[in-house]
Amino acid sequence: MGFDIFGQYIKDKSQVSDEDLRRIEAVSQMKKLRKRQYLLQEGDIWKYNAFVTKGCVRTYTVDEKGNEHIQSFAVENWWTGDRESLLSGQPSRFNIDAVEDSELVLIAKEPFDLLCKTIPALGAMVNGILERSFIASQNRIQNFLSLSAEEKYLQFLNKYPELTTRIPQSMIASYLGITPETLSRVRKESYRKKG
Amino acid sequence: MGFDIFGQYIKDKSQVSDEDLRRIEAVSQMKKLRKRQYLLQEGDIWKYNAFVTKGCVRTYTVDEKGNEHIQSFAVENWWTGDRESLLSGQPSRFNIDAVEDSELVLIAKEPFDLLCKTIPALGAMVNGILERSFIASQNRIQNFLSLSAEEKYLQFLNKYPELTTRIPQSMIASYLGITPETLSRVRKESYRKKG
DNA sequence: CGATTCTTTGAAAACAGTCAATCTGTGTGG
DNA sequence: CCACACAGATTGACTGTTTTCAAAGAATCG
Numbered sequence: 001m002g003f004d005i006f007g008q009y010i011k012d013k014s015q016v017s018d019e020d021l022r023r024i025e026a027v028s029q030m031k032k033l034r035k036r037q038y039l040l041q042e043g044d045i046w047k048y049n050a051f052v053t054k055g056c057v058r059t060y061t062v063d064e065k066g067n068e069h070i071q072s073f074a075v076e077n078w079w080t081g082d083r084e085s086l087l088s089g090q091p092s093r094f095n096i097d098a099v100e101d102s103e104l105v106l107i108a109k110e111p112f113d114l115l116c117k118t119i120p121a122l123g124a125m126v127n128g129i130l131e132r133s134f135i136a137s138q139n140r141i142q143n144f145l146s147l148s149a150e151e152k153y154l155q156f157l158n159k160y161p162e163l164t165t166r167i168p169q170s171m172i173a174s175y176l177g178i179t180p181e182t183l184s185r186v187r188k189e190s191y192r193k194k195g
Numbered sequence: 196m197g198f199d200i201f202g203q204y205i206k207d208k209s210q211v212s213d214e215d216l217r218r219i220e221a222v223s224q225m226k227k228l229r230k231r232q233y234l235l236q237e238g239d240i241w242k243y244n245a246f247v248t249k250g251c252v253r254t255y256t257v258d259e260k261g262n263e264h265i266q267s268f269a270v271e272n273w274w275t276g277d278r279e280s281l282l283s284g285q286p287s288r289f290n291i292d293a294v295e296d297s298e299l300v301l302i303a304k305e306p307f308d309l310l311c312k313t314i315p316a317l318g319a320m321v322n323g324i325l326e327r328s329f330i331a332s333q334n335r336i337q338n339f340l341s342l343s344a345e346e347k348y349l350q351f352l353n354k355y356p357e358l359t360t361r362i363p364q365s366m367i368a369s370y371l372g373i374t375p376e377t378l379s380r381v382r383k384e385s386y387r388k389k390g
Numbered sequence: 391c392g393a394t395t396c397t398t399t400g401a402a403a404a405c406a407g408t409c410a411a412t413c414t415g416t417g418t419g420g
Numbered sequence: 421c422c423a424c425a426c427a428g429a430t431t432g433a434c435t436g437t438t439t440t441c442a443a444a445g446a447a448t449c450g
Contacts, residue, residue, distance in 0.1 A: 061337060069340035071333065084330045093337075130325055135279045137332040138266065142256060142288075144339040145264035145372045149438070168396065177340045182438055184398055344406070363428065377406055379430055 002030045005053040006105045009077050014125035020115075024122070027111040033057065033098035039080075040096040046085040048106045052078050055102025056166060059094050060174070070174040073099070073163060079129065080104075099167060149178045150186045197225045200248040201300045204272050209320035215310075219317070222306040228252070228293035234275070235291040241280040243301045247273050250297025251361060254289050255369070265369040268294070268358060274324065275299075294362060344373045345381045 003025050010016050010024070031050075033039060039057060040046050052074045059080060060070040071094065074080035085092035086109055107115075116123040143152055153176060157164055164172065173183035198220050205211050205219070226245075228234060234252060235241050247269045254275060255265040266289065269275035280287035281304055311318040338347055348371060352359055359367065368378035 061341065063341050067341075069337065071337060071340070083326065084333070087326060087330065127322055127325070130322070130329060131278065131282060134325060134329040134332065135282065137329065137336060138279070140336055141332060141339070142264065142266060144336070145266070145369075146256065146258050146262075170396065174340075179439060180397075181399085181440080185438090188398080365428065374407055375429075376408080376431085380406090383430080 002053045002103050002105055003028055005076070006051050009051070010122070010125070013128075015121040016119060016125075020119045020122065023119070024107070024115060027107050027115065029106045029108075031104045031106050033102045033104065035098050035101050038095065038097045039104070040082060040092055040094060042093060042095050043091045044085075045089060046082040046092050047109050048081055048086075049109065049112050050079065050081045051105045052076055052080060053103045053105060056099040056163075057096055057102055057104070058099050058171065059096045061093055062095065068174055069177075070171055073167060073171075073175065075163065075166070079133075099171065144177065149176070149182050150190060152176045152178070153183060153186050154190065197248045197298050197300055198223055200271070201246050204246070205317070205320065208323075210316040211314060211320075215314045215317065218314075219302070219310060222302055222310070224301045224303075226299045226301050228297045228299065230293050230296050233290065233292045234299070235277060235287055235289060237288060237290050238286045239280075240284060241277040241287050242304050243276060243281075244304065244307050245274065245276045245302075246300045247271055247275060248298045248300060251294040251358075252291055252297055252299070253294050253366065254291045256288055257290065263369055264372075265366055268362060268366075268370065270358065270361070274328075294366065339372065344371070344377050345385060347371045347373070348378060348381050349385065 006028070007021050007025070010021060016024070031039070033055070039050065040059075042062065054076060056073060056075045057080055058070050059072045059074075059082070060068045062068055072080070080096060082092045082094050082096070084090075085094075116126055143155060147155060153172075156172065156176060169183055169187075170180040173180045176183070178186075201223070202216050202220070205216060211219070226234070228250070234245065235254075237257065249271060251268060251270045252275055253265050254267045254269075254277070255263045257263050267275070275291060277287045277289050277291070279285075280289075311321050338350060342350060348367075351367065351371060364378055364382075365375040368375045371378070373381075
């Protein structure tokens with residue numbers, strides 16, 4: 001079940017053959033997470049590529065005051081993990097846990113890198129994903145530079161309408177870099193304005 | 196002169212042969228920019244990979260109120276450009292101009308992509324750069340999520356000490372997402388505290 | 391239900407932004 | 421070489437936005 005979704009994703013995004021798909025499956029590991037369960041905890045070393053087939057996970061840090069700062073969400077057909085820890089081999093600063101009961105496909109770094117080399121279409125797909133991820137994070141930086149709390153929220157609504165219903169507001173606030181109270185007030189203001 | 200610096204960079208970062216280096220040189224174009232001169236203007240379509248061999252350029256947007264928001268700086272041995280426009284072929288939202296008199300190596304997208312495919316070591320280098328750029332932008336997002344104006348400035352000082360002397364404070368403020376006045380006050384506070 | 395979690399609201403305080411004036415240093419032309 | 425102009429940095433007073441803390445109100449789930 002879980003791998004089928006991942007396999008379909010790969011087929012949609014690349015020209016990987018069925019045989020190569022089986023080679024990918026051979027190194028894949030399914031992982032179920034219950035809501036609130038950790039996939040990665042601060043201090044752990046992250047060694048996988050992770051693909052969400054069901055549910056939703058979040059990546060976040062916790063500061064000295066205990067405040068959480070959400071770096072990213074990942075729902076179905078999104079990738080997650082800590083690239084920095086994966087690349088450096090150093091302990092992660094991030095936590096990743098499940099926002100909902102979730103299912104993921106995990107592939108350890110080494111076999112995945114090997115497959116990317118031996119299956120050019122897979123390597124190309126992975127590079128394309130990285131490229132788009134980079135562009136997306138540049139755009140997010142641009143939002144931090146130029147938008148107010150309200151504008152950031154409206155932008156989020158517009159970009160990820162489906163997430164606003166699945167994810168608690170307090171987490172969306174954290175993702176936007178504002179407090180839950182501010183988000184609540186911003187929402188009140190914006191449906192006073194137009195609905 | 197200009198290409199030598201770029202060539203040295205490639206040799207340091209990869210296993211590209213001298214012959215391949217000459218093939219890269221064959222498609223490279225040198226570009227000099229005087230201070231304040233544009234490399235890319237909003238609305239233009241960006242078609243290059245650009246490497247700074249001398250000087251400093253900045254990438255920024257201008258909002259409706261005329262405020263500039265600096266996305267990034269690039270000094271010697273850094274890459275610049277607008278990956279989004281390059282990938283999509285759509286007009287850029289960004290401006291790039293020279294903070295100081297500068298020199299760059301430009302390579303048009305098509306020949307560069309071709310070289311990356313035919314010279315695996317070059318492709319690998321480029322992917323590594325992309326990977327580290329992505330990680331850096333994730334870290335910058337984390338700073339926006341969790342740091343105050345003062346903390347962001349101290350972090351910048353710590354990470355890019357050489358840039359603080361070369362780049363006007365008002366531009367550093369813009370990069371950090373704060374006003375020049377706030378940066379000035381933050382600095383005053385921080386050398387009142389310790390020096 | 392009862393318990394927990396999430397959201398909303400209020401009042402006060404902290405933080406950062408705005409606008410305008412002044413100060414500083416640099417470089418240029420007379 | 422000086423005076424001036426200009427850009428950048430600083431300062432002050434004020435405004436506005438966002439945070440903080442505390443409490444009350446929904447919503448959700450066993």
